[in-house]
Amino acid sequence: MRLVLVLFFVLAFQTTLFAQLRPFGVAGQMLLLFTACAGVTYGVTVGTITGLIAGLMYDFTLATPIGIGSLALGVVGATAGVYLYLFPNPIWWLRIVAIAVTSALGEIYYPIALAMVGLDGWIQFRLLKIIAIVVVINILFAPVMLIVSRWTLSERKRAT
């Protein structure tokens, strides 16, 4: 429940502030960042669930088919969670690196998911620019979002 409420506000920031502020024409992706933070903090399972829920909520605000963002962010959460298998006791900056890598992959998963349902045309050179800018924005906001995601999912952590 706390997760859904927090995601509501993250989504609201995404559709207002981050949809407006577009450095070099690229919007930062806060839901992607939140999912990556959840994944690198709590592992594959929690990351996947967070991604699926966040993506589903995101889909309801987009014109693309509902479910695509959900699957894409679900895979992002799982990818971020794999990091904990590689580094069980990570240093803080390694988490940031993992978030950056996951953010880059997340920006690739989404157009691939679109292409799989016939909405192609998004896999082009512009994608490199999008990845670069989204990675930079997500690195900048990662420390704050790590705290937010940790607080949001702390109940979940206690349950385990």
Added chain:
Amino acid sequence: MATASTNRRRAIILLTISSLFLITLDLQNSTAASGLRSVFGIFFRPVEGLTRVFTRPIGNAWFGITNYNDVLDENSFLRQQIAQQEGATVAAAASVRLSQELLALNGLPTLAGINAVTAQVIGESPTNFSQTIEINQGSESGIRVGMPVLNAAGLIGKITKVFENRSSIMLITDPDFSISIKVVSAGRPATATTISKGTSATTSTAVPQEVSPLLPDSETTTTTTTTIPIAGFTATVTTLPSTPQGVSSITVPKASDLAVRETGALEGQGPSRQPTVRFVDNSVRFGDIEVGVPIVTAGGSRSLAPPDIMIGNVSRVIERLGSAGPLLEIQLVADLSNLSFLRILLYQPITEKK
């Protein structure tokens, strides 16, 4: 611990299956998917509205920092442009009115006969993989899916999702956008037919962009032909024998006075690329397409928009082998990066009617 793990696995499976199910529903244009969006909107819009109140000053500060000099430059440029346009507008308005009257007299459809709704842009797509914007008018104002959207310059997109008092517009640059268009060319060079005093028919070649007496050495009565330059096209002038009664010459009216049109399909290519036009027949009748010729909507019973809405100009012609015809890159007349007030034509194509 084991129970929590099992529950989480079940949650993942359930959410994944739900996502796949929803994708299928939405791709089939199911009303259930629209209903889910509307229900979500009921809960989400208040939160979004509240967040917008707090984030607007941050956004304004950002734009103040990053765009201040550009805005000053743009402002002075626009003032200059307004001064230039004021005179031209009066003449243009008169021409448009005359054109509308002529079309109405001939019983042809005009844009003036289609009701329109004015709307304001309230949001952009938050994702980097969708070229959509949101406006503050919806089904309450008569807006339906498929209606064409214009700004002062020309066509900018079409309505893709409609809610009670807001709608989504897919911009013309979205890779999923497609519309039938007309390429309006200046026309092919004139073919002048001259009846000569001689007895045999001769054919000579007219060189484009020349104003010259034809066949000055022959026994024919000459006529002057002005040709309109179309690259790669060579017009012919046929000289026919005169009648026994000695009729000196008859000049056939020039077909080139009329604009020649060819249809094709315009497709968006994403925000970083210009839209392209395919399926244009590079026929001899039409002549080669030149850079700068205007592109307008084709209209017709199955088109998404009424005819003759300005879209843009040809910025590049890419020749292709075989029967594929040329590929045209289009410079849009509308500036999609700066949209504020839009006009939605209450024209619903047959293809979108349910």
